Amino acid sequence: MQLLKNKFFIISAVVWLALLAFPLFVSSPFYFHLMILIFLYALLAGAWNILGGYTGQVSLGHAVFFGIGAYSSTLGLVNLGINPWLGMLAGGVIAVIISLIIGYPTFRLRGHYFVIATIALGEIVFVLFTNWEWAGGAVGKTLPFIEPGLKSFQFGPKAPYYYIALSLLTIQLAVTYWMQRSYLGYYFQAIREDQDAARSLGIDISHYKLVAMGFSAFFMAIGGSFYAQYVMYIDPESVLPMMLSIQVCLIAILGGVGTIAGPVIGAAIMIPLAEYSRALLGGSGSALDLVIYGLLIMIIAVAKPSGLMGLITGK
Amino acid sequence: MSDITGAVLAQTLASGLLWGFVYSLIALGLTVIFGVMDIVNFAHGDFLMISMFVAYVFNASFGMNALVSLPFNAALLFVFGVIIYKVLIKPVLTAPPLAQIFSTFGLLVFLRGLAQFIFKADYKTLENLTLQGRVDFLGIFFSKPQMVASAGAVIMFIVMYLFITKTKTGWALLAVAENKQAAALMGINSDRMYALAWGLGAACVGVAGALLANFYYVFPEVGAVFGFLAFVTVALGGFGSIQGAFWAGLIIGVTEALAGTFIAPSLKYLVVFSIYLLVVLIRPRGLMGHTS
Amino acid sequence: MAFLEISNVTKRFGGLLAVNDVSLTVDENQIVGLIGPNGAGKSTLFATIAGYYKPDGGSIKFCGDEIGGLPPEAVAQKGIARTFQIVRPFGTLSVLENVMVGAFLRDKNRKTAQSWAEEVLEFMGLADKRNAVGTALTIADKKRLELARAYATKPRFLLLDEVMAGLTPKEAQEAVGLIRKINSQGITVFVVEHVMEVVMPISHHVVVLDGGRLIASGPPEDVAQNEAVIKAYLGERYYAANERS
Numbered sequence: 001m002q003l004l005k006n007k008f009f010i011i012s013a014v015v016w017l018a019l020l021a022f023p024l025f026v027s028s029p030f031y032f033h034l035m036i037l038i039f040l041y042a043l044l045a046g047a048w049n050i051l052g053g054y055t056g057q058v059s060l061g062h063a064v065f066f067g068i069g070a071y072s073s074t075l076g077l078v079n080l081g082i083n084p085w086l087g088m089l090a091g092g093v094i095a096v097i098i099s100l101i102i103g104y105p106t107f108r109l110r111g112h113y114f115v116i117a118t119i120a121l122g123e124i125v126f127v128l129f130t131n132w133e134w135a136g137g138a139v140g141k142t143l144p145f146i147e148p149g150l151k152s153f154q155f156g157p158k159a160p161y162y163y164i165a166l167s168l169l170t171i172q173l174a175v176t177y178w179m180q181r182s183y184l185g186y187y188f189q190a191i192r193e194d195q196d197a198a199r200s201l202g203i204d205i206s207h208y209k210l211v212a213m214g215f216s217a218f219f220m221a222i223g224g225s226f227y228a229q230y231v232m233y234i235d236p237e238s239v240l241p242m243m244l245s246i247q248v249c250l251i252a253i254l255g256g257v258g259t260i261a262g263p264v265i266g267a268a269i270m271i272p273l274a275e276y277s278r279a280l281l282g283g284s285g286s287a288l289d290l291v292i293y294g295l296l297i298m299i300i301a302v303a304k305p306s307g308l309m310g311l312i313t314g315k
Numbered sequence: 316m317s318d319i320t321g322a323v324l325a326q327t328l329a330s331g332l333l334w335g336f337v338y339s340l341i342a343l344g345l346t347v348i349f350g351v352m353d354i355v356n357f358a359h360g361d362f363l364m365i366s367m368f369v370a371y372v373f374n375a376s377f378g379m380n381a382l383v384s385l386p387f388n389a390a391l392l393f394v395f396g397v398i399i400y401k402v403l404i405k406p407v408l409t410a411p412p413l414a415q416i417f418s419t420f421g422l423l424v425f426l427r428g429l430a431q432f433i434f435k436a437d438y439k440t441l442e443n444l445t446l447q448g449r450v451d452f453l454g455i456f457f458s459k460p461q462m463v464a465s466a467g468a469v470i471m472f473i474v475m476y477l478f479i480t481k482t483k484t485g486w487a488l489l490a491v492a493e494n495k496q497a498a499a500l501m502g503i504n505s506d507r508m509y510a511l512a513w514g515l516g517a518a519c520v521g522v523a524g525a526l527l528a529n530f531y532y533v534f535p536e537v538g539a540v541f542g543f544l545a546f547v548t549v550a551l552g553g554f555g556s557i558q559g560a561f562w563a564g565l566i567i568g569v570t571e572a573l574a575g576t577f578i579a580p581s582l583k584y585l586v587v588f589s590i591y592l593l594v595v596l597i598r599p600r601g602l603m604g605h606t607s
Numbered sequence: 608m609a610f611l612e613i614s615n616v617t618k619r620f621g622g623l624l625a626v627n628d629v630s631l632t633v634d635e636n637q638i639v640g641l642i643g644p645n646g647a648g649k650s651t652l653f654a655t656i657a658g659y660y661k662p663d664g665g666s667i668k669f670c671g672d673e674i675g676g677l678p679p680e681a682v683a684q685k686g687i688a689r690t691f692q693i694v695r696p697f698g699t700l701s702v703l704e705n706v707m708v709g710a711f712l713r714d715k716n717r718k719t720a721q722s723w724a725e726e727v728l729e730f731m732g733l734a735d736k737r738n739a740v741g742t743a744l745t746i747a748d749k750k751r752l753e754l755a756r757a758y759a760t761k762p763r764f765l766l767l768d769e770v771m772a773g774l775t776p777k778e779a780q781e782a783v784g785l786i787r788k789i790n791s792q793g794i795t796v797f798v799v800e801h802v803m804e805v806v807m808p809i810s811h812h813v814v815v816l817d818g819g820r821l822i823a824s825g826p827p828e829d830v831a832q833n834e835a836v837i838k839a840y841l842g843e844r845y846y847a848a849n850e851r852s
Contacts, residue, residue, distance in 0.1 A: 058416050105596050111412055112355040113595050116546050120588040123543070127585045183711040183720065186700075190708045192413075193697040193741075200657070200691070201760055202683035202712040242539070246424065253417055258699075287436075287535075290428025297421030302406045305414040411698070 012261075019166060023159045032158035036230065038271045039165035040223055045251035045263035046172050047219035052249065053257030054185065055212040056192025057107070058115050060245050061122025064102075065095040065217040067129065067240035069224025074141050074234055079134070084153040088225035092218045099217030100210055107209045110195075119242065126240045140235025143228065153229045161230050168226060169264075172219045176260050179215065188212050189258065220248075250293050253300060256309025265308050322454060327576040328569060329455045335568020336465035337527060341541055342548035342560040343475060344519035350555030351492045351512035354404060357419040360542015361426040362517050366392055366524025367533045368430060374441040374528075381441055382463070385525040389518045396517025400510045423538075430535035438532040446529060464526035471522055472561050475515070479557065488512060492555070540584070544571075547591040552602055559603035608671045610635040610795060611656075611764065616665035616675070618648075618655050625651040627819035628665070633764075633812075638786065638796045640810035640827070642803065644840055647816040649799050650692070653768055656797075657689045658682035669764070683712065688762035692769045694749040696741035702752055703728065703737040709759030724759055731755040731785065747778040754785060764795045771802045783809055807831060815839070 022035065044066065052058050072091030076082035082090070106117045130138045146152040155161060179185050187208050190198040195205050228234050247270075255266025274289045281288060304310050345359045356362075366388045373384040399422065407418045446463060449456045479485040490498040491508040498505060531537070548567050552559025567587060575583035611633035618626040626648045633639050643649050654660050656667060658679035667675040674682055683689075688709075697705050706727050710720040728734045731751055736744070744752060750770060757765060767786070771779050783805060790796050800806040807813065807827040815823040815830060817839040823830050830836055 056413060058413065060420075106592075109595055109599075112357075112416065113550070113599070115357075115416060116355075116543075116550070117592060117595060119543060120547075120591045124585055124588050127582060131579075131581060182717055183715045186704065186708050186711060189700060189704075190697050193411075193699060194695045196659075196679070197691065197695040197697065198708070199679040200683055200689050201709045201756065202680050203708075204680045249420075250424065257413065287428045287431035290424050291432055292428075294421045294423070294425025294428055297417055298403060298425060299421075301410070301414045301417035301421055302403060305410060305417070 008261075016170070023162055029158055032162055034272060034275055036158065036161055036165045037275070038267045039162075039169045040227060040230075041248070041251055041271055042264045042267035043165070043169045043172050044220060044223045044248045045255070045266055046169075046176055046260075047216050047223065048248045049216075049252045049257060049259075049263050050176060050179070050188075050219075051209075051212045051216035053252055053259070053262070054180070054188040054192065055209060057209060057212070058249070059118040059216075060115055060242070060249060061118035061120070061125075062216070062220055062248055063240050063242065063244040064122055064125045065099060065220035066224040066227070066244060066248075067125065067236070068095045068098060068217075069221025070228040070234045070239040071129070071135055071141075071224075072221070073225035074143060074228045075135060077143065078141055083151070084225065084229055085151075088153075088222060088229075091221045091225050095217040095221035096214045099213045103210050103213040104206075107206055107213075118245075122240070122242055122245055126236050126242075129236045129240055136235065138236065140233060140238070143232040143234075145232075154232075165226060165230075168222055172222075173260060173264070175215070175219075180260065184208070184211065192258070250297060254293070254296055254307055256307030256312075257305075259307075259309040259313075262307055262309040269308075323576060325455050327572045329457060330461075331569035331572025332565060333457065333461040333465050333568070334572065335565035336468040337461075337523060337564075338541075338544050338548050338567050339561045339564025340464075340468035340471055340523040340526070341520060342545045342552065342564050343472060343557065344516035344523070345545050346549045346552065346555055346557060346560045347475065347519065348512050348516035349549065350557075351488055352408075352509055354408075354415060355419070355546075356516070357416070358422040358426060358538075358542075359516075359520065359545055360538030360540070361423050361430075362392060362395070362520045362538075363524045363527070363541050364430060364533075364535065364538035365395065365426065366521040367528045367531075367537060368434065369521075370525045370528035371439055371441060371533045374443075378443060380445055381525050381528045382446065385467075385522060388521040388525040390521075392521025392524075393514040393518040396513040396515070397510045399517070400513035404513065405506070405509070423542075427535050427538065434535065436535060438534045440532060441528055444529060458530060460526075460529035464523075464529065467522060467526045471519060472557065475519065476557055484511070544587065547587055547594075550591055551594050553600055556603040563602060609633070609668070610670060611797075612666075612668040613652075613656070614666050614668070616652070616655065616662045616667060618651050618660055619663050624819050626655065626662075626816075629816070629819075629821045630665075631814050631821060631824060633795060633797060635763075635795050636790070636793060637811045638790050638798060638809055640806040640813045641797065641799045641816065642801070642806055642813060643816035643822075645801075646818075647839075648819040649816055650768070651819075652816065653689075653766060653797075653799050656682075657687070657766055683760060683762075686761075686763040687766065688757035688760045688764070689766040690750075690753045690757055690768055690770060692772060694746070694753050696744070696749050696752050696756075698740070698742045700741055701738050702733055702741070702744070702755075705741055705752055706733075706755050706759045709756040712760040727755050727759045730788070731758065746773050747775075747781070750774070750782065751785070754789070758789060758794075762794060764797065765789060767796060767798045767800075769799055769801055771800060771805050779805055 048062050069091035072094050073084045073087030076087035076090060077084050102121060106114060109117055129135055146154055148154045148156050187203050190203060191205050191208060198205055224239060251266035251270050252263045254270060256262030277288050278286055300307055341363055345356060348356055369388050369391055370381040370384050373379040374381060403418050403422060407415050446460050449458050479488060487503045488508050488511065490503055491505045495505050544567060548563045549560055551566065552563030570590065571583050571587050574586035609632045613629060613631050616626055616629050629652060641649055655662050658677050658681065661676040666673055669685055669687060672685065674685060697708065703724055706724040707720055710724040714720045714723065728737055731754060733751055733755055736748065770782055774782060786796055786809060798806055798810065810827055813827050813830040814821065815836050822835045822839060823833045
């Protein structure tokens with residue numbers, strides 16, 4: 001067990017250093033974009049994983065928090081003139097608060113009732129933002145071009161975005177690693193495995209579900225703010241659709257729920273797959289992705305619920 | 316002024332009711348499966364989508380009216396439901412809940428992607444339908460295809476209700492739903508009953524799809540909204556209750572229509588989704604369901 | 608102040624009175640057995656004490672604190688641990704990790720919780736299986752794990768729900784040994800049991816339920832001779848037939 005952990009650390013460290021050096025050797029914008037997307041989706045899937053993978057509460061409406069993050073920093077900047085970094089933090093806090101408000105009543109629901117409730121909430125938020133003029137409604141918000149630089153969170157070349165995305169992902173992975181090793185990780189998994197047994201050991205399951213939810217929502221929102229600053233345009237279709245909720249979930253499942261590396265591996269496979277099939281086949285490309293993902297997910301559900309990480313670690 | 320409002324109200328109620336019958340029928344399949352075994356088919360809306368595309372293909376290739384292809388739809392979907400049970404559901408019956416959720420969820424993604432890949436995302440309609448137009452009754456317009464769909468829905472409900480309550484096989488289904496082990500002791504093969512439940516559930520949706528294709532667009536994402544409406548309907552009516560699905564569907568149809576007319580068309584789904592949340596939070600077993 | 612005081616507790620389900628005006632006291636450091644024929648209300652009383660049901664009437668006092676109606680996690684936090692009749696290990700976690708979940712109740716620090724958990728495994732005879740995954744254990748080991756996990760919460764009072772079910776005679780004897788060992792650590796044990804041969808020898812005090820009512824209470828030898836108890840288990844006619852002979 002110890003040996004595996006060390007091997008794992010060594011591999012991770014090597015990969016991380018390679019990623020740091022990557023921009024020094026590559027200049028193609030396409031590859032930068034690809035890596036940035038991989039980092040972003042790994043971050044999002046990792047965030048979902050805290051609630052869905054570790055704690056077993058499957059949310060199919062998690063795009064809500066991504067959207068809250070994106071809208072918070074964007075509206076803060078466009079409507080209120082607030083610095084986007086502050087907006088990002090504010091977005092994280094707002095997402096946490098909203099997640100607790102949503103979680104409190106819905107965590108009483110078990111199994112599929114909860115899942116369907118998250119779908120309902122996702123759609124409700126989508127409709128709300130589509131009809132909210134101050135937030136741009138269906139048209140969305142375009143971010144203004146400001147003097148590029150770290151302070152304004154805008155850059156000409158892609159390299160800075162690359163490093164920021166990598167940093168955010170690293171932070172999320174570190175937090176998840178700490179959480180998994182602490183009593184929180186054990187409690188979350190106990191809740192996933194057997195809620196009544198968990199309660200008999202003194203675990204207040206509602207409380208800990210909310211804790212997981214808070215962490216999860218926070219990182220989704222951080223990802224949302226980053227996305228807004230990277231793409232410079234947001235609307236409900238791009239930051240709140242159910243498809244996003246589904247993708248995030250799929251990546252985590254494919255890579256391996258309840259593991260740290262799972263979401264990263266999942267993103268590293270699915271994002272290039274998606275981008276290449278879109279580049280090759282256009283609109284049909286995105287359909288082909290779905291066919292492959294769906295097939296993979298069904299196979300995983302039936303044969304190997306622990307995903308790719310399960311195959312790697314032999315669990 | 317009140318005359319006009321009255322007329323609008325009446326028309327809204329009429330449309331809502333007709334849609335309600337369709338929702339009931341779609342929900343019927345979902346509630347049958349759930350009633351017999353504690354599994355939610357997340358891909359239920361996409362079963363509907365398949366049926367609608369089948370109707371489209373028969374129409375485009377052979378000029379078949381959707382009502383004529385209806386038996387094929389039902390039979391095809393029945394077989395499909397059984398296959399899905401054997402290949403996807405049976406293996407995950409003993410797996411953790413997470414795996415059960417993934418399984419039909421993966422199916423949802425797969426089916427939608429497949430439909431989009433084969434047929435592209437655009438909206439299709441069936442051509443040369445003999446059944447078209449509206450009936451004017453006391454100043455209220457009833458769409459003919461919708462009326463046929465409603466009649467079809469009512470017939471299916473009666474058929475399913477009689478089957479479940481009056482035939483030996485139906486009783487066997489109920490027995491397995493009630494208590495699998497006791498049913499086994501009585502010689503009932505629960506595996507076959509589960510397969511039957513999936514087949515029947517899918518067949519109901521198959522009928523719904525054939526009827527719906529007469530007056531609604533056929534496209535890959537069509538399963539999304541109808542699937543969700545089916546969940547809301549089943550939740551409201553009570554998971555596992557046939558009667559519940561019937562009345563809940565009508566309520567949802569009327570509520571959606573009223574919300575669309577008197578609040579705003581873009582917000583009508585908001586109302587419906589909010590109903591789901593209210594129901595599961597306040598009265599989890601719905602109108603007519605049993606507590607688990 | 609009694610260790611556990613159950614006063615006039617009643618629990619009904621619809622029209623059925625599962626527990627009917629039951630009063631009993633448990634003294635500290637005892638092993639108390641709760642027996643009774645099927646459907647006597649043992650499980651219901653057990654679940655009510657553990658917090659899974661709210662009593663409809665009466666009170667349950669633990670060291671002076673009212674615990675009737677508290678949710679299961681609050682009951683556990685007060686120092687009352689329980690096992691389940693059908694074992695419920697955390698399937699994907701290892702034996703050690705399972706026990707650590709219990710250990711974390713009293714100590715949120717991972718290192719110290721882990722060393723306590725290792726001690727518990729040693730005490731329960733599971734040390735060599737510490738890395739085995741929950742689902743891979745035998746029934747007997749799963750029961751052992753359940754005991755270990757509950758013990759790791761450092762309870763003052765341990766509720767055992769039909770621990771002997773499904774065990775071979777040899778395994779049952781091992782379980783008895785473990786229960787005695789736990790009791791020797793100063794933990795009061797409340798054993799709900801079906802298997803008389805096991806309960807009687809280890810209990811200091813036995814309580815009998817029948818039809819939701821308490822029908823006998825006392826040392827095992829007395830309860831075994833008790834007329835009402837024999838009638839409850841074996842029926843009026845058997846009692847009458849044996850009385851005559």
